[in-house]
Amino acid sequence: MRKVEVLNYDRQWSTAFEVEAQKLKRVFKDNMIVIFHIGSTSVPGLKAKPIIDILPVVKDIAEVDDYLIEMNALGYEARGENGIRGRRYFQKGHDNRTHHLHFFAKDNKEIIRHLAFRDYLRTHPLEAERYCALKESLAIKHSTDIHAYIEGKNAYVKKVEQKALVWFERFGNLHQHRF
Structure with missing residues (x-):
């Protein structure tokens, strides 16, 4: 079982x-x-778990599957869609993960959801502080149960995502993220 650790x-x-x-x-x-x-x-x-999340946007999501050998050579394990339709997910490091890759094709709405959440937290420090406090408390409470940690954040993340999407549509650089 992976240790849940939230770092500065x-x-x-x-x-x-x-x-x-x-x-x-x-x-x-x-x-x-x-x-x-x-x-x-x-x-x-x-504060965060020290895992770098990366979202590559590609022209053709099916072509990602053609590069499994190259991805393995970089240390990545392919996990398919891993619960999100249209995604190709990879993780680097088994017990000690260092990177997560979330590949999406250019027209997938998941891209905007991720960017809106990120940009909302970047521009709303009080929301970021609340999120940080929640993550720290969950990491203490569920230090050896990553699934409970993630589930504990779920309702809060979904609530903030909704606010972030509305904000992003009004104030974010949505036009900048058209592919």
Whole structure:
């Protein structure tokens, strides 16, 4: 069972994202449109589990499956859609995960959901503080049960996502994220 650990923000998370993004661009070449750093490690100042979440946007999601050998060589394990239709999910590190990849095709609505949540937390520090407090308390309560930790965040995340999507549509750079 993986230990649930929420750490202080580390500026190196941004660097770790950039390093991995360059590797992915070399693998996926012309199919790659853009790569986003998402999740808690992408929000400056937010405490997080030290796992870098990356959202590559591709032209053709089916082509991602053609690169399993290259992804294995980079240390990734393919997990298919892993519960989200139209996604290709990969994880790096088995017991000590370091990266999660969430590939989506350019027209998938999940992209905006992830970007809205990230950008909302980046621009709403009080919401980020509430989220941080919840994650810290859940990490203490469920230090050896990642599933309980995730379930404990679920209702709060869904509530914030709804606010974030409305905010993103009104104030976010939605036009900037059209592919």
